[in-house]
Amino acid sequence: MSYLRFDKTLMTNLEESLQREILRTNKAGAYHCTTIVDCNTRKYHGLLVIPVPNLDDENHVLLSSLDETVIQHGAEFNLGLHKYQGNNFSPNGHKYIREFDCEHIPATTYRVGGVVLRKEKIFVHHENRILIRYTLLDAHSATTLRFRPFLAFRSVREYTHENPQASREYQLVENGIKTCMYPGYPELYMQLNKKCEFHFTPDWYRGIEYPKEQERGYDFNEDLYVPGYFEVDIKKGESIVFSAGTSEVTPRRLKQTFEAEVADRTPRDSFYHCLKNSAHQFHNQQEDEHYILAGYPWFKCRARDMFIALPGLTLALDEIDQFEDVMKTAEKAIRNFINEEPVGYKIYEMEHPDVLLWAVWAMQQYAKETSREQCRQKYGELLKDIMEFIRQRRHENLFLHDNGLLFANGTDRAITWMNSTVNGHPVIPRTGYIVEFNALWYNALRFIADLVREGGDVYLADELDAQAEVTGKSFVEVFRNEYGYLLDYVDGNMMDWSVRPNMIFTVAFDYSPLDRAQKKQVLDIVTKELLTPKGIRSLSPKSGGYNPNYVGPQIQRDYAYHQGTAWPWLMGFYLEAYLRIYKMSGLSFVERQLISYDDEMTSHCVGSIPELFDGNPPFKGRGAVSFAMNVAEILRVLKLLSKYY
Template sequence: MRFSFDKAACQNIRRALRKEWLLTNGLGDYASSSILCCNTRKYHGLLTVNTPLGRHVLLSALEESVRGGGKEFFLSTRQHPNVLYPDGHEYLESFRLDQWPEFTYRVGDVHLRREIFLQRGKSRLVLRYSLKGRSELPPLCLRLKPLLAYRHFHALTRANPQVQTNVETVPQGFRIEPYAGLPPLFFQVHGAFTFTASPDWFHNVEYFQEQERGFPAEEDLFQPGILDIPLPPLPEGGSVYLAVGVEPVEQDLEELWEAESRARISAHKAGGGLIGNLAQMGRQFCIETPSRTPAVLAGYHWFDAWGRDTLIALPGLAFYGGRSEFGLRVLAQVAKSLKNGLVPNFFAEDGRHAYNSADASLWYAWSVQCYLKENPDGLAWVREHAWPALKAIVKGYRSGPGLGIFVDEKGLLHAGDEKTQLTWMDAQADGRPVTPRHGCPVELNALWYNTLAFVDFLAAKFHEPTWDETQALRDLRVSFFEHFWVARGGGYLGDVWRDGFLDQSVRPNQIFAVSLPYPVLEESYQASVVECVRNKLLTPFGLRTLAPDDPGYKGRYEGGPAARDAAYHQGTVWPWLLGHYGDALLRAAWDVDGAAQGLLDTLTPLYCDHLTDAGLASISEIFDASPPYRPNGTIAQAWSVAECLRLLILLKRAAPPVYAAWEERIAYRLAHPVSGDTAGVCRVTMTIGNNTENTTAGTR
């Protein structure tokens, strides 16, 4: 998909500043900003590098201007207290995002285009500036002032005497190493240039989205000097290139640009439509860490590699997304990290992982199941690499790995205590769980049953009769129903059984009792659960985490950290739950085509409007629970993209004609926006099969 914002959309500053682009390189590095190239988060930057010490924003921004005839016109902009400065955004004619972002500025009769990409597999940013204009214009020069942050991406920096201002000359550029322990930066230019050392600090740069989140939002940025690059003479014009990386580039920059652009365009042509777009977006989360181990980043900008997120996202990113080899490497790596049957909740680069999740190990079983579903000939790999881990998980849980995890006398899986949060609803405020779920959570027991049944299946395949789980499975099914079923309102499953009482809150966790490959809930009750979730929790952007009629319901996710944590799982909508809702819906539906049609129609705003909002072409972490369902959290979340991709594939397979007609209607909806908004348009080009649909959507 290609997104093009016209001048009116770019000049709608309030909205343009909330539309963000993201580039990655497979190493955990990224470049990101708003479509105005004005940073609105402390996480934004042109080069954020994944170092052994964590991700660090090295190059925050470039102050850019065009000089000629005694005049200087700025192209860049920053936020300072009560002002955007300089005013480069006023010259922005259009923004386009295809395989990389492209910004076109107009100053009088001069058009300057800036394009940006990160080199795949290298911690290197490459920029191309292209000029067009009339022949009678004076010679023009591009002036660049690098603005360095050089700090951890969660932190902010202030002017300080510790910064090293020395600049070393290198071929076609210069090198600077502002602080010991962090990598140097190499700035290299294709062609003529002049560098003037001019160390200075740019004070009080603000990031309004951090202010809204209740965090410190102001810092100072260091300028080592000024780069002046003559622009090609008019009217022919031409391009100049700049590379910024942690090691020098040996290749000619123009050749490097052409080679990288060909590779990106070729990869883009490999898949079309919404499924192809989401599969391509999924690549952003699949990385090699500094120690060269495969990992899944949970979300951009601020999440790291998490066990639970990895195993929920991996099927969509890898086995449904065309990266099975990467997925198998991750599964093998996760198996090596097991401790007493537990998969880490957090993977640390130094190997000191955090083991504080009760469900991550059980998601490992589901991820292996998805691999086998998509690769039926993969049993040999499973036997060699996953089977020992699966047995260790079952043994570990039965023997009690700590954290209050044990199988009680009724066969239910128990986890945690009143001070811990061990499930995916893990928010805390003032050191206490916001959504207490210690005891026997419904989805934990659904996952436990699914894992036992899968181990039973594999034991039969691998001729290991000592792992016969028949009686345990029967007992667990009976006990599960007795403890979790709520008969009122058509019937549904409560959320947590604890100390003889059932929390009867209507939450989405019950859907896993129907959606998993081996459902713990008897077939005759499954449709009631799906109906309850559809009626009370389903929205156009995902499932609510609590029914709106519950006294604890929070319709908005906003305010400072404590206020947001209080709403995180108290109504807030999560797109990743849609994958399992789709599994459950298709299992329980008597009219598959009708069920698929209804769900696709409901989710049209997610797969249409949202892709032109927040993180362009990607899917946010969460949404407000109440209309208009404002996106929030990270702008690109691994399990959101993965499960929304997997859902589309499931629906396309279950009801091909329904899916094909719906995808065509997506293009029609983009071409006929319903908002009536005339403050600029986003032109979207979407390839459906072998056809290309050019559509236009109003900006939201």
């Protein structure tokens, strides 16, 4: 029995199948994303979605979809599916689906009368190319396949509509055509591995709708251009490969390329392998630069997300070399930032006050997975330079006060991971002494002190330890309240008493200013008020402003974003904290908490974990369909568990 298989009953029920999405990437920024019935429901969906750097820093949908038609005895059976106005779906090709299997690569089996056709899709790594293999498993008479490509040539943030500027020009290439709708875009090459006929019948398909965009309060319809169609005969047992990419291929090599790409994939035959496969999809390698994307389908590389996700996406998979490769790019960006040089790297939000502290935390995880000696040799100078940058108060929004705590101004713009804004102002203006900033700071001081002491720099180690003593004492005085939990932020006389998850880091980190009893009090209140099966709530239901449902138009969602929604990545730190307190006796509890993520593998984005969940039952998944920090932290917990056995 396949781990990721969906039967005819689910596939033909659009209420179920349209809620499940698939994602394939090329590890270089391009992707294919749609629903499991190949009906696009978002403007971000498409068969071939790629970066076009000479236009902008967004992804662009070149090939939106490909409708297949099976032809026998003059009868035509269209396997495509699009949504049009008035909840009309056409041509309803999903009714022919017998099963969908996603264990190795997305594979859909159709049955049309006596014809059984399997369609398999794969995105070529490090190349802007998707390959689709069609295998005729059974047929009792001559069969022809027709392929009708739907072209968009637009940014994922926009829509296209019928217009006279769109070029209808095309040129024949071997076993296919190349075309480009607008200047500035690359040519799109569509080719088959077998001789075929292309029929030029240009037309616009008008009024295609994307219900997920409608749900989110955005415009939701567009027109797509179809230049014509390809026709090719296929025999029983034969496979035909369709290629769509930004460069020409040699058709006779397509089958071989397809097989080689399949062999290179991690089979998604278990929870762990699904997460491993998902982890690899966040990598974005551009020549000598290596980034981690924050999520799909709309996130770019964000500095904080990258450093939080990096250990789980690499070290937890024993991919030390991948960690080091990403850190090569990250170190250059960090040095550019602390030297006040232009950041020539596509890492966004580097200026946020806690980013450097999360970078220290990431390198700390590297030290634990390799050795302190190796970490010191590789990153010792960088760690010292980061520490000096902060201690010398050179950061424009991170001020080291005499009490040893770090102060940051977040009244006018969002500076923490709780970053939602409405009308340019933060929904949650976390400002002043922010609890996780100072937990990170204390942890960084102690970690780097120990690291440099072992390397012989006793003077610096003593300095950092002395600073940590001051910081730790102030931390307890400023943040800990009489109820035993930690204030979320303190700015002068203003204290945020809301029960939020940011205090859990103080329990999870290797170095903490809290004693064991104090840690347990924090853990207990997080367990009691914030724990859900899908993540840790961003706000307690008992706190004012609790808003657990991330639904509706943009403003409504922005107000709810961190006001009660549950975040899986926080579960990683919560479970790490739990193991710190309960050790071996906490293992069964931690394992039980992970079960609900196993369930997620066949929901939302198949084989991955979405950005966030509603904070109340039924804890519905929301936001980006695949989120790096979530996948990373669950992988890191699995790695932590493995060390107990």
